[in-house]
Amino acid sequence: MTTSAAASATAALSTPSSVNPHRSSSALRLPASLRRSHPNRFLSSSPSRSPLVPVSAMASPAAAGETSSRKKLIIFDAEDDLAASLAKYTSELSAKFAAERGAFTVVLSGGSLVKALRKLAEPPYLEAVDWSKWHVFWVDERVVPKDHADSNYRLASDQFLSKVPIPADQVHAINDELSSEGAAGDYETRLKQLVKNGVIELSPVSGFPKFDLMLMGMGPDGHVASLFPGHPVVNEYQKWVTFVKDSPKPPPERITFTFPVINSSAHIALVVTGAGKAGAVHKALSEGQSTSDLLPVEMVSLQNGELVWFTDKPAVSMLSSI
Numbered sequence: 001m002t003t004s005a006a007a008s009a010t011a012a013l014s015t016p017s018s019v020n021p022h023r024s025s026s027a028l029r030l031p032a033s034l035r036r037s038h039p040n041r042f043l044s045s046s047p048s049r050s051p052l053v054p055v056s057a058m059a060s061p062a063a064a065g066e067t068s069s070r071k072k073l074i075i076f077d078a079e080d081d082l083a084a085s086l087a088k089y090t091s092e093l094s095a096k097f098a099a100e101r102g103a104f105t106v107v108l109s110g111g112s113l114v115k116a117l118r119k120l121a122e123p124p125y126l127e128a129v130d131w132s133k134w135h136v137f138w139v140d141e142r143v144v145p146k147d148h149a150d151s152n153y154r155l156a157s158d159q160f161l162s163k164v165p166i167p168a169d170q171v172h173a174i175n176d177e178l179s180s181e182g183a184a185g186d187y188e189t190r191l192k193q194l195v196k197n198g199v200i201e202l203s204p205v206s207g208f209p210k211f212d213l214m215l216m217g218m219g220p221d222g223h224v225a226s227l228f229p230g231h232p233v234v235n236e237y238q239k240w241v242t243f244v245k246d247s248p249k250p251p252p253e254r255i256t257f258t259f260p261v262i263n264s265s266a267h268i269a270l271v272v273t274g275a276g277k278a279g280a281v282h283k284a285l286s287e288g289q290s291t292s293d294l295l296p297v298e299m300v301s302l303q304n305g306e307l308v309w310f311t312d313k314p315a316v317s318m319l320s321s322i
């Protein structure tokens with residue numbers, strides 16, 4: 001860590017508890033998996049510097065048959081820097097997968113994540129990315145018409161997809177004419193067809209689909225996709241796609257990828273910003289937290305892939321290890 005980056009991190013640490021009433025006085029520790037691969041634990045960035053990604057965490061790809069799971073945490077000073085880094089990360093993976101297998105399978109969430117994608121639709125990425133290789137899916141969707149204000153498809157379409165030249169038949173929205181149960185079953189059937197066609201890979205480890213990149217957010221309650229704390233669907237281990245009719249966050253009816261699918265991904269970019277999410281970030285990234293009542297975000301655990309947290313200082317403000 002450079003001196004200036006360290007100073008930046010120290011500044012976050014020295015936030016007085018009167019300013020941050022949620023700050024815990026107890027010493028918080030990172031999980032061993034993050035500590036081992038991050039001697040500096042948390043790295044920060046500022047507009048004048050490139051984001052500091054812990055190089056030691058960039059494990060070399062696993063040899064055939066081996067599994068390897070990598071985690072990184074990046075903290076940005078400014079939302080614009082986060083968006084720039086996310087665009088770079090995504091475009092590099094797009095180039096890699098397009099070259100390796102002629103397709104790039106990208107899964108989107110709804111919510112605040114979508115705004116963070118905006119720089120992908122700007123130069124240089126707008127011209128440099130081979131959009132013809134993209135196949136877009138949703139990790140969750142609200143069961144509403146596609147033109148409804150609550151639709152995750154509509155949000156992505158308005159703010160991102162309408163600005164980039166992805167072939168329309170490679171944008172895989174849910175069928176909004178079906179019930180939640182029907183739409184989940186239909187989406188799973190379509191995924192299976194795309195596995196047969198070779199567009200989506202199958203994980204040799206889990207037997208579930210292995211998407212190249214999931215771009216996901218997290219709610220203040222620690223939910224990911226439409227997998228909410230305490231809801232029985234967090235324990236769905238058979239289906240690829242399931243549904244809820246009683247989401248605690250409106251609208252109530254949704255479809256969602258299950259954890260076996262999420263955890264089979266090759267890469268997940270988890271974009272978490274804002275003080276409202278600091279409590280869930282604290283629980284997820286501090287060692288010694290209870291494991292009996294895991295938040296959904298804590299159940300994101302890649303079998304053979306890379307999970308990168310793209311965060312800002314307010315989101316990590318309850319961690320004392322920075």
Ligand SMILES: O=C1O[C@H](COP(=O)(O)O)[C@@H](O)[C@H](O)[C@H]1O
Nearest residue numbers: 109110111112113217218219225
């Ligand atoms: O309802 C949802 O919420 C989560 C989190 O949204 P955010 O605005 O707090 O980032 C989102 O990831 C999910 O796709 C969406 O359906």
